[in-house]
Amino acid sequence: MDFSGKTVIVTGAGKGIGRATALMLVRRGAKVVALSRSPADLEALAAETGCATITVDLADAQATRAAALAALPADYLINCAGTTELQSFLDVSVENFDLLYAVNARAPMIVAQEYARDRVKRGAKGAIVNISSVASFVGIPDHAAYCASKGALDGLSRVMATELGAMGIRINGVHPIVTATPMAVKAWSDPEKAAGMLSRIPVGRFAEPDDIAEVILFLLSDAAAMVNGLSMPVDGGFMIA
Template sequence: MEFAGKTVMITGAGKGIGRETARLLAARGAHVIAITRSQGDLDTLEAEIGCTSLAVDLADADATKAAAEAGPLPDYLVNCAGINVLEPFLEVTVEGFDLVHAVNTRAAMLMAQGFARRRIAAGGGGAIVHVSSISSFIGFDDHASYCASKGALDAMSRVMANELGRHGIRVNCINPIVTMTELAARAWSDPAKSGPVLARIPSGRFAETADIAGIIAFLLSDASAMMNGLAIPIDGGFLVR
């Protein structure tokens, strides 16, 4: 899983899984095009790994379309950006629902469209990994908008795998259990909420960002050449209990 001479575009690269993935792929030789909203996060990442950086609000459809066309032609795309608005189902707001879907689902679609058009124009080939969530399979309290956005991402990815696979572009989702990022900490800091979930994980812990980054690298690489259209739980055995 070496990436010398390859370029990978990563959304949500400023923090969490996206940043860890950017570090890992850069260490294995890739040139990273890092996309996130915070210029400060991009500045520190660029200083660390020498990436190309783009500050983009992925809730803005026009800005997202422009970002997908920017920079050198990427070989791979990782859609890692995500947002959550915690609301009980009966209190879900239109504003919260639309924002979560704009970032988690629509932005992934727009980035993938731009990536795929460029790859096809260049002769095809490449791979896309979407960072989805175990929440697409499980109805966690207060996560109605988030669960819906990730379920939609999984479903859309199956269509993408079907249509883009004909051009040599593979598309897969990974569906991690709670991964210890700043976003997860806000949602799972209460032991009354996190305790029952941890108790159901045979591995006895939530995921770390490095656990997820390594799997992303595998799915981008030629080692996974026959993997296409999957939604893969990365959950320490959560779903077997």
């Protein structure tokens, strides 16, 4: 897949899947506008790729909208930023619930709104990939707010696909299994917990960031021109096991 001459906004580009996707896009000719909360991560990414960077805390709605506007114009958008807090349903706090919704559901909405408004104004087609999780399909212990926020993102993606598809902008969701990222280390560092999840994945391993990035790029590309509204598990068969 060749993205020469294309500009792609990638949120959460400082680490994990977002970083891997940004690197892959640059290798395939794209200009990347990378958004992240960490200036140090963005500086390292820019030094490696020459991409444009915007530092933003996506939990801040006003700052998120300003960053989205500053990133435009762009041909494609990848909403990859996400966060989690490990709390059971009985223990989840309102503060953490609101934080996860802000970053995992509200921020993708805001960035996608500004991206789509700009594409429509230009009379241009486009594509958005929202990075969700298999956690939106299953109830994972201690992930109450995370599962809920990713389910909210899925509902938003379906409405976006219905409304924006008619305007030439495709929206698809990617749902990774546990992926070797800093956030996954935080959530799955307990060997017993990790072993229980691994036992349910037929291919016998967790995902690598590049496994997910390849699927993201396919869904952005013209090769997926008739793919709209998809919720695509990238899970090694977890959902059928």
